Amino acid sequence: ASKKQEINCYGFYHTHTDESRSRRLQLGHDMYRSLKNHDFYVLFQPIMNPDTEKITAVEALLRWKHPELGIVSPGEFIPIAEGLGAILPLGEWVLQQACSFGADWINAECEPVRISVNVSIKQLLEGQVFVNKVRSILKYTNFPPELLQLEITETALLAKEGSIQVVLQNLSALGVQIAIDDFGTGYSSLSHLKSFPVHTLKIDRSFIHDIDVDDCSRAIAASLTGLARQLKIDVVAEGIETKMQADILTNLGCEGLQGFYFSYPSSAEQLKKQLSEGK
Ligand code: C2E
């Protein structure tokens, strides 16, 4: 029998042992209880404007502190949640959290920042039900739709192109922005960009981490930013860890820079403090 390989939360390859299977079963079982018990929380990672060097947006990133197992990474639990359908209540909860914190920052007279929320293809496939959820969350949190951005991975988009197009158009009609996440990893024909109402491309970290040493990565980033500029789409580079990477991407004309070099994901309170100090 073939042994399927996967990458665990530490980035090592391992095989599907009974142990990893029982861990997956446990995580899948426990996530519903954890959602009720507030073991999930959302961190926000700043995205910087290279010109002003201020925070222009933040990305909401889901975290899980399992009561017995400790921190479980989204790389591990999101696929499980997607498989079980738990991503629907979880994803809705993240949206609620993001919009209510965002509204709170506005009330505290912070500089307005856009909030970017990752959305699973499973949520988009809910179609109008999902659009209605977004609309009602915006309404009762009183968060401006223009400040909400939804991140959809390129691979998800391409897998279900036909059924997703209308959903994205209806979300756009609410005033919400759409970003394509992990761009460059999905082998897409660039012409796909024409069929979707895309506001932002996020260049995947795999092209960023070696951009200062690899001509090929630099060429890809340069052509993506060039193309985006022609199409009037913003570019955010993610996974920036060094000043040299930041400088290269600034010179390529990226509208947003995100990565540990600028800031790790941080709590809503920390962010609020930073934003109210006008950073
Ligand atoms: P993503 O949307 O591409 O998010 C960016 C990931 O890169 C985050 O990992 C972030 O912590 C990490 N990152 C940011 N800057 C750097 C850097 O300079 N160096 C390195 N090495 N990493 C950096 P995280 O938080 O572990 O999330 C992993 C993935 O899990 C996300 O990738 C996203 O696809 C998914 N995810 C996270 N939260 C949610 C959520 O609420 N809903 C859904 N559907 N997916 C989520």
Ligand code: MG
């Ligand atoms: Mg993302």
Ligand code: MG
């Ligand atoms: Mg990404």
Ligand code: MG
């Ligand atoms: Mg990525």
